[in-house]
Amino acid sequence: MFELIKQSNSARRGTLKTAHGEIQTPFFMTIGTVGAIKGLIPSEVRELGGQVILSNTYHLHLRPGEDLVEKAGGLHKFMNWDGPILTDSGGYQVFSLAKMRKLKEEGVEFQSHLDGSKIFLSPEKAIGIQQKLNSDIMMCLDECPGASQDRKYVERSLDLTTRWAKRCKEAHSNNTLLFGIVQGGMHADLREKSAKELTQIGFDGYAIGGLSVGEPNETMYEILDATCPVLPEDKPRYLMGVGTPQDILEGVERGVDMFDCVMPTRNARHGHLFTSKGIVRIRKEEFKEDFTPLDSECECYTCKNFTKAYLRHLYVANEILSIRLNTLHNVAFYLNLMRQIREAIEDDRFDKFKGEFLSNLKL
């Protein structure tokens, strides 16, 4: 299913086959939390070079429910996206959003952040929901310890995650891809242990979870340094919920193939825009009469048709179109970065590309 085409030092260029088409790696997944990208239609994501959409099992389970999505003919048909869809397992949202979390061997009980109703999620249920959604790439249910948990907690948590991973694999009954999630907090040796145990169970790919939860960047890179070399070469590696353009470049450099993050879409809504010269906070007074494009190197609709002065006006006036145009640009920026990364690896000049890209950002 995964084929490695080229390496540039540790950076990897490959393809990943799914039930809804082949994906070029490394890639970034645009977030469609409840089966909708906030402000964009699926065909726009496709035109910008988007290959995969990520949707959240936790959110879709709460609303509209996996049974309704199944009746609709699956998530692809429901949301009108015919490319691959990756779903997470809900583990991270239970950890970060839900109230009254009760962890047991069997699974996790929690209260919905929407209406407080009690919900029970087990490894088997997480897989069942994802299968009903018709996900192409599914995630095992994991327990995600916070950055502040002590080693003892992380050790116990990790063992539970491994036992759950086994149960997920047993429950997985169709020919979609199932990924295990490496945990182990900020402890290199526990990460290594997790990676080895999951590899022994055997998955179609390996996610690295529980990072970007408040730790310093350098810690994250150290954990990647410890984890990636332990993971099998012939399977894709997915750094969950990461990150800034710099984090993505650091991840690719260490051999990561897949990324997802709310950053391009969420930041767009807050007028925080990514450009080839660095961050533009569009509400700033300095853009009031700036009649130049947001990013002169960007080919997106926003940059080709509107000025910073207009984008600032829309943001200040709280216009809905502001969200749409900003989101379009930020997603274009991320997807364009991934295209450039793939080309750089193909041409064996990834390190040079990374250096130039980051030094431009700091101008």
Add this chain to the structure above:
Amino acid sequence: MFELIKQSNSARRGTLKTAHGEIQTPFFMTIGTVGAIKGLIPSEVRELGGQVILSNTYHLHLRPGEDLVEKAGGLHKFMNWDGPILTDSGGYQVFSLAKMRKLKEEGVEFQSHLDGSKIFLSPEKAIGIQQKLNSDIMMCLDECPGASQDRKYVERSLDLTTRWAKRCKEAHSNNTLLFGIVQGGMHADLREKSAKELTQIGFDGYAIGGLSVGEPNETMYEILDATCPVLPEDKPRYLMGVGTPQDILEGVERGVDMFDCVMPTRNARHGHLFTSKGIVRIRKEEFKEDFTPLDSECECYTCKNFTKAYLRHLYVANEILSIRLNTLHNVAFYLNLMRQIREAIEDDRFDKFKGEFLSNLKL
């Protein structure tokens, strides 16, 4: 500038030439209050058959200010719309939105609804602002009395509006179109007086203002019956701020050529959707598992690609995409209605079309 091509009883089919192209009448203007349609890009409005965008002088004066728009190269360039733009004079917003309104012969003083700052608007200033915006069709400053004002007030107000109209015409110094606004409240004789006095001054078109302010529909139609026959045949007639599909059909029947209303865009945001079978309130439980299109007779992107169940899900989940898809559909519905109206007049079957359209709505 205005050419009458065909009449079907009193319904009129014509063309209106502006500095940014020729418009087919009767037409409906999509609202772009502050130089942006809420959720749509200008090219989408164009593709749906939109010919003219209406922007609000009051709102643009407050934010970002006409001087900035002028520096940007005018409103067309600022918002990336190369078709005609109509601007109102600000009179209606001063009446409906502003606080602390003080009416004088010279003009009207009021407080911004945004920050309470004091603003003075005179006929000359209203024209000056609209010229800086580079509007194609400009409106005279008028005083808009509420539906509950007594006859004496309306009489005095009307005389003021007429004197202001004269001053607007004198202030109007470019070759764009300037429209007078007929007032006179719910008094047929005052409407007639207003229409005659404005015609004597001489404008490029005549708006009918101060309707759809809380009066019964029948009253509005009676006022149109009294006003339209008094207006010159060779100039376009614009019923401001109206209205429902039925109101538009009743207006066209009485010889109105132009309409604008927030209804398709605002109602879309509240999940109130127009279809060929009548109103759909998308949040209703009955649409939860309705996997059919919103309107099977509609060719818009929303109807071609999504189900009512999905649209309901987006609305209930408060997703931004809900606004975009709903707005796209409602605007498509209105613009499609106008296209059908124009074709029906051309074929001299307007009355039949109107009857069929309305009886379908009531199914």
